[in-house]
Amino acid sequence: MTxxxxxxxxxxxxLPLIGAIAAxxxxxxxxxxxxxxxLGVTGxxxxxxxxxxxxxxxxxxxxxxxxxxxxxxxxxGLSAAMLAMxxxxxxxxxMGAVNTFGGRVARSxxxxxxxxxxxxxxxxxxxxxNGVYLGTDIFNLYVMIEVIALAAVGLTVLSGSLAALRxxxxxxxxxxxxxxxxxxxxxxxxxxxxRLDFGGLAGADPSGALVAALALMFVGLALKxxxxxxxxxxxxxxxxxxxxxSALLSALVVKAALYIIVRLLQHMPAPGEALVVLxxxxxxxxxxxxxVQALRADRLKLLVAWSTVTxxxxxxxxxxxAGVAGLAHSWKAAAVLILAHGVAKxxxxxxxxxxxxxxxxxxxxxxxxxxxxxxxxxxxxAFAAVSLIGLPPSLGFIGKWMVMEGALAAGNWHxxxxxxxxxxxxxxxxxxxxxxFLRFDRVEADVPGGVVEQRGRAPMDxxxxxxxxxxVALGLVAAPILEFLEIGRAGGWP
Amino acid sequence: MTPALIYGxxxxxxxxxxxxxxxxxxxxxxxxxxxxxxxxxxAFVLVAGAWxxxxxxxxxxxxxxxxxxxxxxxxxxxxALALIRRLHTLESAPEEIPEDTPE
Amino acid sequence: xxxxxxxxxxxxxxxxxGLAVAALRVRDLFAMVVMFVTFGLMTALAWVRLAAPDxxxxxxxxxxxxxxxxxxxxxxxxxxxxxxxxxxxxxxxRPPDPxxxxxxxxxxxxxxxLVVIGLAAAFVTAPLxxxxxxxxxxxxxxxxxxxxxxxxxxxxxxxxDTLMEVVVLLAAVIAVxxxxxxxxxxxxxxxxxxxxxxxxxxLPGAVVVGVYVLWAGAVAPGxxFQGGAVLAAVGLLLLMSHVYEPAPAHRAAARGLFVLGVAVFTGVALLVAWGGRAVFEYxxxxxxxxILLIEGMVTISIAATLAALFxxxxxxxQPRPADTSEGAQ
Numbered sequence: 001m002t003x004x005x006x007x008x009x010x011x012x013x014x015l016p017l018i019g020a021i022a023a024x025x026x027x028x029x030x031x032x033x034x035x036x037x038x039l040g041v042t043g044x045x046x047x048x049x050x051x052x053x054x055x056x057x058x059x060x061x062x063x064x065x066x067x068x069x070x071x072x073x074x075x076x077g078l079s080a081a082m083l084a085m086x087x088x089x090x091x092x093x094x095m096g097a098v099n100t101f102g103g104r105v106a107r108s109x110x111x112x113x114x115x116x117x118x119x120x121x122x123x124x125x126x127x128x129x130n131g132v133y134l135g136t137d138i139f140n141l142y143v144m145i146e147v148i149a150l151a152a153v154g155l156t157v158l159s160g161s162l163a164a165l166r167x168x169x170x171x172x173x174x175x176x177x178x179x180x181x182x183x184x185x186x187x188x189x190x191x192x193x194x195r196l197d198f199g200g201l202a203g204a205d206p207s208g209a210l211v212a213a214l215a216l217m218f219v220g221l222a223l224k225x226x227x228x229x230x231x232x233x234x235x236x237x238x239x240x241x242x243x244x245x246s247a248l249l250s251a252l253v254v255k256a257a258l259y260i261i262v263r264l265l266q267h268m269p270a271p272g273e274a275l276v277v278l279x280x281x282x283x284x285x286x287x288x289x290x291x292v293q294a295l296r297a298d299r300l301k302l303l304v305a306w307s308t309v310t311x312x313x314x315x316x317x318x319x320x321x322a323g324v325a326g327l328a329h330s331w332k333a334a335a336v337l338i339l340a341h342g343v344a345k346x347x348x349x350x351x352x353x354x355x356x357x358x359x360x361x362x363x364x365x366x367x368x369x370x371x372x373x374x375x376x377x378x379x380x381x382a383f384a385a386v387s388l389i390g391l392p393p394s395l396g397f398i399g400k401w402m403v404m405e406g407a408l409a410a411g412n413w414h415x416x417x418x419x420x421x422x423x424x425x426x427x428x429x430x431x432x433x434x435x436x437f438l439r440f441d442r443v444e445a446d447v448p449g450g451v452v453e454q455r456g457r458a459p460m461d462x463x464x465x466x467x468x469x470x471x472v473a474l475g476l477v478a479a480p481i482l483e484f485l486e487i488g489r490a491g492g493w494p
Numbered sequence: 495m496t497p498a499l500i501y502g503x504x505x506x507x508x509x510x511x512x513x514x515x516x517x518x519x520x521x522x523x524x525x526x527x528x529x530x531x532x533x534x535x536x537a538f539v540l541v542a543g544a545w546x547x548x549x550x551x552x553x554x555x556x557x558x559x560x561x562x563x564x565x566x567x568x569x570x571x572x573x574a575l576a577l578i579r580r581l582h583t584l585e586s587a588p589e590e591i592p593e594d595t596p597e
Numbered sequence: 598x599x600x601x602x603x604x605x606x607x608x609x610x611x612x613x614x615g616l617a618v619a620a621l622r623v624r625d626l627f628a629m630v631v632m633f634v635t636f637g638l639m640t641a642l643a644w645v646r647l648a649a650p651d652x653x654x655x656x657x658x659x660x661x662x663x664x665x666x667x668x669x670x671x672x673x674x675x676x677x678x679x680x681x682x683x684x685x686x687x688x689x690x691r692p693p694d695p696x697x698x699x700x701x702x703x704x705x706x707x708x709x710x711l712v713v714i715g716l717a718a719a720f721v722t723a724p725l726x727x728x729x730x731x732x733x734x735x736x737x738x739x740x741x742x743x744x745x746x747x748x749x750x751x752x753x754x755x756x757x758d759t760l761m762e763v764v765v766l767l768a769a770v771i772a773v774x775x776x777x778x779x780x781x782x783x784x785x786x787x788x789x790x791x792x793x794x795x796x797x798x799x800l801p802g803a804v805v806v807g808v809y810v811l812w813a814g815a816v817a818p819g820x821x822f823q824g825g826a827v828l829a830a831v832g833l834l835l836l837m838s839h840v841y842e843p844a845p846a847h848r849a850a851a852r853g854l855f856v857l858g859v860a861v862f863t864g865v866a867l868l869v870a871w872g873g874r875a876v877f878e879y880x881x882x883x884x885x886x887x888i889l890l891i892e893g894m895v896t897i898s899i900a901a902t903l904a905a906l907f908x909x910x911x912x913x914x915q916p917r918p919a920d921t922s923e924g925a926q
Contacts, residue, residue: 014863063757143762146569157577190540190556208722499725539720542647556729579674583678586678
């Protein structure tokens with residue numbers, strides 16, 4: 001406990017929990033508490049990354065028992081990177097949320113009640129996310145994703161609209177089923193091994209029960225992370241939530257289940273070629289189907305939500321790019337894409353929310369009819385799209401480059417084709433939005449005598465803009481990021 | 495043939511029934527019930543796995559896990575039921591459906 | 598003798614499966630809830646047979662009791678809203694959903710069948726009664742501070758899981774309050790006079806039972822969650838018999854009760870780490886009082902939370918337009 005690394009790990013877990021309690025008990029001070037905790041967690045994440053960079057991995061044996069009887073927290077490069085991404089995106093989204101749900105005076109009846117509940121739910125969500133990234137015990141991970149699920153459903157239905165409630169219930173059902181599949185998998189791991197920690201999984205011999213466990217857990221987590229064809233709940237849930245909630249759901253929540261899949265692939269014995277190919281095929285389906293739906297979407301937030309489906313698919317293609325043998329390297333490409341997507345998608349949903357708030361609607365075909373020009377939000381959206389499409393020098397570009405490089409090296413040219421197709425599609429569907437940003441002549445054509453252009457700007461526009469710019473700029477420091485990710489993985493993939 | 499084997503298989507069948515219900519039943523309340531059946535099935539497997547041939551006493555850890563699982567499942571069920579009630583109220587009074595207002 | 602018991606096990610297993618199928622197939626929703634509650638009680642019986650009395654108690658109290666109450670409340674609400682409360686065959690409140698195509702049902706049935714066969718095969722080949730935590734738990738029991746192994750696991754070895762489980766409950770009650778925030782006041786199901794008298798008689802006894810179940814958890818089956826559920830039942834009776842009416846002034850107290858368990862648990866976990874120990878590592882000698890303190894507070898929180906999950910709305914919140922009043926202060 002006296003080590004700084006262990007201190008930061010515990011702080012990352014308990015700071016948001018204490019914050020959630022405070023925000024719930026003191027609803028009037030919730031925005032201040034929430035903002036303070038979000039910044040504090042960011043500070044703790046920076047401290048943690050610094051320590052990981054200088055001293056390497058760290059473990060906390062909760063209760064002093066140690067695995068397998070007790071539960072260990074563990075941090076390595078990948079965990080620290082996920083924690084930092086979560087904290088950073090969370091802090092920026094909190095700034096955006098202070099605008100929506102903050103202040104001592106509620107802006108309208110629409111936000112009066114929700115703002116009481118947003119902060120405790122978001123801080124509980126942050127607790128769950130940090131718990132997943134620090135966790136090493138599969139049953140504990142099950143409890144953590146349930147914390148995440150309940151908080152996430154709460155955030156989905158924050159607006160109280162019928163569409164949001166319907167989407168929230170579908171999300172809840174999918175979430176419960178996914179968690180129970182994971183629980184059944186945990187049961188089979190226990191049957192075979194009699195222990196539940198990652199360390200026990202790593203040394204195990206393959207067996208029927210473990211194959212069943214891996215299959216159950218994979219399907220359950222794929223449902224939670226919305227991998228095609230188990231994505232059905234995602235677009236409605238993410239498109240109908242309020243903007244800060246959408247940003248949290250899309251940028252952070254789906255990553256928790258994705259991260260657990262990466263960890264399971266790392267620790268479960270012999271995932272098998274079939275599973276890896278299946279992941280690639282499901283990812284391919286997600287890229288193609290999600291892209292088509294994004295091209296057809298009539299509303300901006302729906303388009304962004306479908307783009308999340310395609311990006312999740314891309315991350316699975318990244319995992320599958322070089323088969324089982326290549327997992328030792330391909331997880332890095334997936335990790336880079338996870339980080340890139342988290343940063344960019346958080347910025348994009350916030351920007352989409354700002355555009356919708358300024359323009360008054362988010363119908364894509366009417367975006368260019370509005371006399372209001374939310375230029376900063378549009379710029380943030382465009383920067384985020386640069387990273388999601390994968391243009392240099394963004395972090396998304398680095399990730400896609402690694403996917404194609406790895407796939408070519410392994411002779412799997414089909415994954416290269418899929419990645420390229422996904423890139424072209426993303427260019428196409430984001431272009432629909434850019435076209436709406438650029439053309440202004442339709443307003444003048446519609447209104448005789450023309451209209452005066454209005455600026456739709458607010459100080460809050462700088463939050464998503466900074467985040468989106470960060471997503472692009474992080475590509476410039478890709479080499480240190482990759483080195484950081486490999487901390488604690490010196491021995492390579494088992 | 496042991497009780498653990500019998501009840502473990504029972505649990506797996508219950509899990510399968512719940513899975514089928516969760517996928518195929520349209521009624522919301524019934525679907526939630528099917529998910530609860532799934533949870534019970536998973537709990538059966540853990541409890542059966544903890545059983546030891548007497549006179550050995552059972553492994554307490556899975557028991558604790560199942561208690562935790564039951565509480566978690568009830569929490570999720572309560573939230574889903576609140577959503578079901580709210581949706582039903584809104585859908586039964588179509589003229590009062592709030593607009594899909596911007597946030 | 599053993600054979601007779603095994604026969605009983607098989608029959609009970611078949612009955613449980615039959616009840617599961619029946620609960621999904623029966624037309625009337627009320628009958629469905631009854632089937633489910635029966636299913637839960639039979640499940641608890643099966644777990645007694647598997648030497649898991651704690652789990653059986655938790656399942657009977659929470660998995661069956663609380664879930665059943667929640668389902669009945671929801672059913673009452675659905676029928677009241679759609680005006681079919683007193684119709685005997687009130688099944689379909691909404692126009693019937695579009696039927697799922699038969700092909701889809703068949704495909705899903707086949708898939709679920711395959712899942713069951715696959716899992717059963719994996720289950721049979723797994724080393725039943727094989728490796729477990731038995732030895733590790735037995736070694737650590739003397740240092741755990743309690744005598745009952747399940748309690749030791751819940752509140753010491755895997756206390757972190759239990760803390761997060763109470764956090765799940767907290768998240769649930771926040772989500773439920775959020776969902777129901779602008780619902781018009783709906784009366785809870787009314788009890789007859791006889792029941793109200795009964796409730797007043799039973800309440801003190803139920804409190805005693807709940808506290809006993811909590812206390813017994815240190816040495817015998819029982820503990821915070823089961824005790825909390827019994828106390829929550831007390832809360833439900835109080836609410837339904839109108840002995841207690843939630844008032845707006847009680848909102849802060851309610852919030853305090855919900856977080857009490859998490860706050861004390863977190864506080865203890867962090868404070869014991871002060872002297873160079875790990876988080877959750879109780880100092881030797883203090884383990885028992887600390888565990889009892891946590892259990893007591895967690896029980897209160899669980900009871901309040903479960904009762905609130907049943908009650909639903911945050912007390913005293915009026916629907917709009919009074920909705921903005923608090924935010925404007």
